[in-house]
Amino acid sequence: MPEWHSDENDVTIKIDHEKCYGAEECVNVCPAEVYQLDDDGKAVAENVEDCIECGACEGVCPPEAIWHSVWSG
Numbered sequence: 052m053p054e055w056h057s058d059e060n061d062v063t064i065k066i067d068h069e070k071c072y073g074a075e076e077c078v079n080v081c082p083a084e085v086y087q088l089d090d091d092g093k094a095v096a097e098n099v100e101d102c103i104e105c106g107a108c109e110g111v112c113p114p115e116a117i118w119h120s121v122w123s124g
Protein backbone atom coordinates (compact mmCIF):
# COMPACT_ATOMS: atom_id res chain seq x y z
CA MET A 52 0.00 0.00 0.00
CA PRO A 53 1.47 3.42 -0.91
CA GLU A 54 2.56 5.29 2.19
CA TRP A 55 3.64 8.84 2.95
CA HIS A 56 5.39 9.95 6.11
CA SER A 57 6.78 13.20 7.42
CA ASP A 58 9.17 13.40 10.36
CA GLU A 59 8.30 17.10 10.66
CA ASN A 60 4.80 16.46 12.02
CA ASP A 61 5.17 12.70 12.61
CA VAL A 62 2.23 11.96 10.34
CA THR A 63 1.83 8.81 8.27
CA ILE A 64 -0.85 8.36 5.64
CA LYS A 65 -1.46 5.17 3.67
CA ILE A 66 -3.89 4.91 0.79
CA ASP A 67 -5.10 1.59 -0.52
CA HIS A 68 -4.96 2.04 -4.28
CA GLU A 69 -6.89 -1.20 -4.76
CA LYS A 70 -9.87 0.54 -3.12
CA CYS A 71 -9.35 4.16 -4.24
CA TYR A 72 -11.40 5.11 -7.28
CA GLY A 73 -10.73 8.86 -7.23
CA ALA A 74 -13.86 10.07 -5.45
CA GLU A 75 -11.76 13.10 -4.48
CA GLU A 76 -13.48 13.57 -1.11
CA CYS A 77 -10.09 13.76 0.64
CA VAL A 78 -8.82 16.31 -1.87
CA ASN A 79 -11.89 18.48 -1.30
CA VAL A 80 -12.08 18.25 2.50
CA CYS A 81 -8.44 18.74 3.47
CA PRO A 82 -7.74 22.37 4.44
CA ALA A 83 -3.99 21.83 4.06
CA GLU A 84 -4.12 20.48 0.49
CA VAL A 85 -2.34 17.29 1.50
CA TYR A 86 -4.09 15.14 -1.09
CA GLN A 87 -4.02 15.15 -4.88
CA LEU A 88 -5.01 12.69 -7.55
CA ASP A 89 -2.19 11.09 -9.51
CA ASP A 90 -2.22 10.45 -13.26
CA ASP A 91 -4.17 7.22 -12.67
CA GLY A 92 -6.87 9.07 -10.71
CA LYS A 93 -5.73 7.62 -7.39
CA ALA A 94 -5.35 9.76 -4.30
CA VAL A 95 -1.82 10.49 -3.11
CA ALA A 96 -0.70 12.34 0.04
CA GLU A 97 2.21 14.17 -1.55
CA ASN A 98 2.02 17.06 0.93
CA VAL A 99 1.90 14.95 4.09
CA GLU A 100 4.29 17.38 5.79
CA ASP A 101 1.55 20.03 5.62
CA CYS A 102 -0.99 17.94 7.58
CA ILE A 103 -2.27 19.80 10.63
CA GLU A 104 -3.96 16.68 12.07
CA CYS A 105 -7.40 18.28 11.95
CA GLY A 106 -9.08 14.93 11.36
CA ALA A 107 -11.33 16.27 8.61
CA CYS A 108 -10.41 13.46 6.24
CA GLU A 109 -11.46 10.80 8.74
CA GLY A 110 -14.42 8.89 7.38
CA VAL A 111 -14.83 10.92 4.18
CA CYS A 112 -13.39 8.27 1.88
CA PRO A 113 -16.31 6.23 0.47
CA PRO A 114 -14.31 3.00 0.05
CA GLU A 115 -12.39 3.62 3.30
CA ALA A 116 -9.06 3.56 1.50
CA ILE A 117 -7.28 6.02 3.82
CA TRP A 118 -5.23 5.01 6.85
CA HIS A 119 -4.09 8.06 8.80
CA SER A 120 -1.95 8.07 11.94
CA VAL A 121 -4.10 10.81 13.52
CA TRP A 122 -6.93 8.35 14.08
CA SER A 123 -5.54 4.94 13.23
CA GLY A 124 -2.51 5.48 15.46
Ligand code: SF4
Pocket residue numbers: 080081082083084085101102103104105106107108109121
Ligand atom coordinates in the same frame (compact mmCIF):
# COMPACT_ATOMS: atom_id res chain seq x y z
S1 SF4 B 1 -6.00 15.32 9.12
FE1 SF4 B 1 -6.73 17.28 8.23
S2 SF4 B 1 -4.89 18.32 7.44
FE2 SF4 B 1 -4.35 16.15 7.78
S3 SF4 B 1 -4.65 15.15 5.79
FE3 SF4 B 1 -6.58 14.90 6.98
S4 SF4 B 1 -7.86 16.66 6.38
FE4 SF4 B 1 -5.75 17.11 5.74
